[in-house]
Amino acid sequence: MNEVIGIIIAAVISWLNFVLIDTWMGLPEAPGVKGAEVIGRNIKKRGGDLAGGFFQGNIVCSPDASAGTLLASIGCYLIGTPEGGLIAAVLVFFGNRLCADPGYAGTTGALTITILIALTSYIGLTPIMFIAGMMIAILTIQGLYHPASSKLLGKIAQRMGRYTEIE
Amino acid sequence: MLCIVYIIAIGSAMILGLILKLPLLPERPMRQSWTTSVIFPTAVLALGFTAMVSKLGYLTSANSDYLIALAIGVLTAIFSKFILERILPRPLQEESPDESQEVSP
Numbered sequence: 001m002n003e004v005i006g007i008i009i010a011a012v013i014s015w016l017n018f019v020l021i022d023t024w025m026g027l028p029e030a031p032g033v034k035g036a037e038v039i040g041r042n043i044k045k046r047g048g049d050l051a052g053g054f055f056q057g058n059i060v061c062s063p064d065a066s067a068g069t070l071l072a073s074i075g076c077y078l079i080g081t082p083e084g085g086l087i088a089a090v091l092v093f094f095g096n097r098l099c100a101d102p103g104y105a106g107t108t109g110a111l112t113i114t115i116l117i118a119l120t121s122y123i124g125l126t127p128i129m130f131i132a133g134m135m136i137a138i139l140t141i142q143g144l145y146h147p148a149s150s151k152l153l154g155k156i157a158q159r160m161g162r163y164t165e166i167e
Numbered sequence: 168m169l170c171i172v173y174i175i176a177i178g179s180a181m182i183l184g185l186i187l188k189l190p191l192l193p194e195r196p197m198r199q200s201w202t203t204s205v206i207f208p209t210a211v212l213a214l215g216f217t218a219m220v221s222k223l224g225y226l227t228s229a230n231s232d233y234l235i236a237l238a239i240g241v242l243t244a245i246f247s248k249f250i251l252e253r254i255l256p257r258p259l260q261e262e263s264p265d266e267s268q269e270v271s272p
Binding site: 024026082086087090093105 | 196197198199200201207208211212214215216217218219221222255258
């Protein structure tokens with residue numbers, strides 16, 4: 001497959017993987033640590049959404065599905081599919097626990113992207129495309145314009161019944 | 168072959184986990200639960216540890232692989248039950264202001 005097209009498809013898959021799993025696991029509901037709350041309130045002050053801000057704060061402060069997606073992709077590239085992804089899932093779990101996080105989002109994200117990498121290998125997608133794709137996916141959330149991305153995350157949280165009750 | 172090894176590792180970890188009285192699933196809401204259960208993280212750890220042993224070259228497509236998988240499962244269940252909470256304890260909860268007022272004279 002053409003590398004550019006592959007990276008774009010991998011970016012879309014990675015974006016959906018980590019945003020849906022992180023939202024499902026309740027990242028927009030509440031800040032896990034003080035730092036996540038500071039980031040969430042700061043984003044709200046700049047015109048963003050509080051739930052989306054908590055989501056962004058939480059993925060900065062502990063390895064959630066975004067880190068799981070990236071690390072599993074790197075693991076599959078370096079070690080092989082699916083072993084690299086499975087090893088990454090264990091390492092993400094330990095990283096989560098060190099960050100005072102139960103570890104469901106990160107571990108689930110690593111396992112699901114490992115399955116997706118294995119399945120999409122049949123249409124020519126490679127783990128390295130997922131590494132590049134995940135970098136682009138996380139850039140759209142954390143690197144471009146926080147108020148807009150937090151509003152989008154807030155809307156997704158509302159749709160999935162995970163919107164924050166904190167004022 | 169490798170697929171069977173993973174199944175044996177997960178199966179033995181889950182069976183021993185149940186014998187050691189680990190709950191099958193964490194209590195609800197699961198996403199906020201710190202309970203060590205048979206499905207999470209025991210089965211996930213068994214998968215990861217088997218992948219590590221496989222990539223380190225200890226699985227050689229011989230019949231001994233099944234015994235190694237069984238040993239990984241057993242050790243993972245023991246690790247989850249007795250060691251995990253010691254090396255990675257759940258975070259201490261902050262005391263609420265009301266409780267601290269009650270304690271202070």
